[in-house]
Amino acid sequence: MDLQASEFDRLLFFEHTxxxxxxxxxSNPLDADNLTRWGGALLELSQFQNGPECVKMVTEAISRLDEALEINPRKHDALWCLGNAHTSNAFLAVDQEMAKSSFTKAVEYFRKASEEDPGNELYLKSLEVAAKFSQAPDLHLEIQRQAGSQQAAPAAASTSNTKVAKNKKSSDLKYDICGWVILAVGIVVWVGMAKSHLPPPPPPR
Known part of the structure; x- marks a missing residue:
């Protein structure tokens, strides 16, 4: 119940943003900070969508973040958000080649963000995890398989012995997924910090 309430609050906050x-x-299309906030909010809102709507929001987020970087190519938070957007695209991709291409782009943007803001632990962690996925496309396939099996019957959970043999690989996979959870939390923290720069909601008329 609390989780649902907090998720709803989160949805309202990012929709307001x-x-x-x-x-x-x-009124000002050349405000890179505003475009970055907009892209970050769209990225967060995409998590509340399914299928084509989710893809559409991620695509729009990329468009806004690209605009921000046209204005200020060295804007590290926009670079980092763009890395997250391409990561989302990779996880949404069914085709393995498309996923690999998106992970490669994500690595590039995370690297640029890290270069612009050296020592930022979140950027470095993002780069590390994205690099793992780009170098091991089978991890992406494994996640797609696990997502599919979660929708299947629970009986499939203890069917084959190969799952025991893949124990270590499974724990590595959990580590990588946790990495992306950290990134998602990072976006929330980042936009939360940006909240202080937002004007208050307009009064009711």
Whole structure:
């Protein structure tokens, strides 16, 4: 119940951020900070969507973040968010080649973010985990398989002995998935910090 309430609050916050950013963009389309907030909010909101709607939001987030980088190519938080957007694309991709291409882009953006803000642990962690996925495409396949098996009957959980043999690989996989959970939390923290720069919601009319 608490989790549902907090998720709803999160949804409202990022929706408010998106709308505010959209309004600010109309009056000043060259504000890189605003575009970065907008892209980050869209990325967070995409997690509440399914299928085509999720892909559409991630694509729009990439577009806004690209705009921010056209204005300021060295904006490290926009570079980092773009890395997360390409990571989302990789996880959404069914085709392995597309996933690999997205992970490669994510690595590039995380590397640039780390170069622009040396010593930022979140950026370095993002780079480390993205590099693992880009060098081991079978991990992506394994996640796709696990996502599919979670929707299947629970009986499939203890069928074959090969799962025991893959114990270490499984724990490595859990580590990588935890890495992406850290990134998701990082986005929440980042936009939360940006909240202080947002104007308050307009009063009711």
């Amino acid at each position: 998106r709308k505010t950013s959209e309004a600010n963009y109309a």
